[in-house]
Amino acid sequence: xxxxxxxxxxxxxxxxxxxxxxxxxxxxxxxxxxxxxxxxxxxxxxxxxxxxxxxxxxxxxxxxxxxxxxxxxxxxxxxxxxxxxxxxxxxxxxxxxxxxxxxxxxxxxxxxxxxxxxxxxxxxxxxxxxxxxxxxxxxxxxxxxxxxxxxxxxxxxxxxxxxxxxxxxxxxxxxxxxxxxxxxxxxxxxxxxxxxxxxxxxxxxxxxxxxxxxxxxxxxxxxxxxxxxxxxxxxxxxxxxxxxxxxxxxxxxxxxxxxxxxxxxxxxxxxxxxxxxxxxxxxxxxxxxxxxx
Numbered sequence: 001x002x003x004x005x006x007x008x009x010x011x012x013x014x015x016x017x018x019x020x021x022x023x024x025x026x027x028x029x030x031x032x033x034x035x036x037x038x039x040x041x042x043x044x045x046x047x048x049x050x051x052x053x054x055x056x057x058x059x060x061x062x063x064x065x066x067x068x069x070x071x072x073x074x075x076x077x078x079x080x081x082x083x084x085x086x087x088x089x090x091x092x093x094x095x096x097x098x099x100x101x102x103x104x105x106x107x108x109x110x111x112x113x114x115x116x117x118x119x120x121x122x123x124x125x126x127x128x129x130x131x132x133x134x135x136x137x138x139x140x141x142x143x144x145x146x147x148x149x150x151x152x153x154x155x156x157x158x159x160x161x162x163x164x165x166x167x168x169x170x171x172x173x174x175x176x177x178x179x180x181x182x183x184x185x186x187x188x189x190x191x192x193x194x195x196x197x198x199x200x201x202x203x204x205x206x207x208x209x210x211x212x213x214x215x216x217x218x219x220x221x222x223x224x225x226x227x228x229x230x231x232x233x234x235x236x237x238x239x240x241x242x243x244x245x246x247x248x249x250x251x252x253x254x255x256x257x258x259x260x261x262x263x264x265x266x267x268x269x270x271x272x273x274x275x276x277x278x279x280x281x282x283x284x285x286x287x288x289x290x291x292x293x
Contacts, residue, residue, distance in 0.1 A: 142175030239272025
């Protein structure tokens with residue numbers, strides 16, 4: 001059957017959908033053993049049946065999300081089957097995605113910021129004809145971001161100013177900003193924004209893994225800080241069979257804890273935990289479990 005579909009030129013405001021028919025022209029059951037997408041974030045699929053009797057077929061429905069694509073696009077699904085003569089089948093969709101808007105940058109990422117001080121970023125928006133579609137309002141689905149429209153650096157462009165709204169929570173915060181204009185026939189411009197606030201005091205990895213063996217092993221725990229008043233590591237306690245050495249760095253307020261296991265082949269899980277003690281009132285202890293693998 002058909003193995004390629006060209007969708008022409010489309011805008012970046014929705015999915016492109018298509019169905020492929022996989023036919024069994026042999027004398028025994030055709031089994032689709034595995035289906036792999038070369039773009040897990042943009043190409044989704046459903047398989048009607050993975051076991052196809054002779055003279056029957058199975059529909060494979062594709063959905064290509066164009067919202068993060070631009071220009072010439074070619075995406076593939078790879079089917080692995082039990083057909084000894086043709087075990088691999090590649091289904092392709094291709095075409096051109098023409099954006100409604102020219103956006104630079106396409107998204108905003110505030111990385112490793114503080115909890116209390118606002119951080120600002122800017123995106124310039126227009127369209128391929130140097131008009132801004134009379135963009136007049138910006139809304140965000142997260143209260144942790146504030147968005148406003150300003151005059152852009154050139155005619156036909158607008159600037160989207162985005163600021164974080166403290167206090168920001170620890171970890172990752174996501175938001176979606178929609179910028180719309182007066183022309184209801186034109187879709188809103190959608191901007192993704194993310195912010196990552198590093199915890200004031202954290203240890204990585206969160207779990208330390210060792211093999212149950214009598215061969216000596218070494219691991220490292222990184223203690224990282226993002227506080228204006230860094231804490232000091234005062235002591236480290238290790239379970240039986242382990243020893244620790246605390247070394248400052250690599251950052252000015254960070255620590256490396258070298259964990260050594262001499263012979264733990266006779267141990268059984270659970271192995272215990274590394275307990276890192278600090279002079280921080282907010283987090284006097286950090287517990288890192290030790291796991292066997």
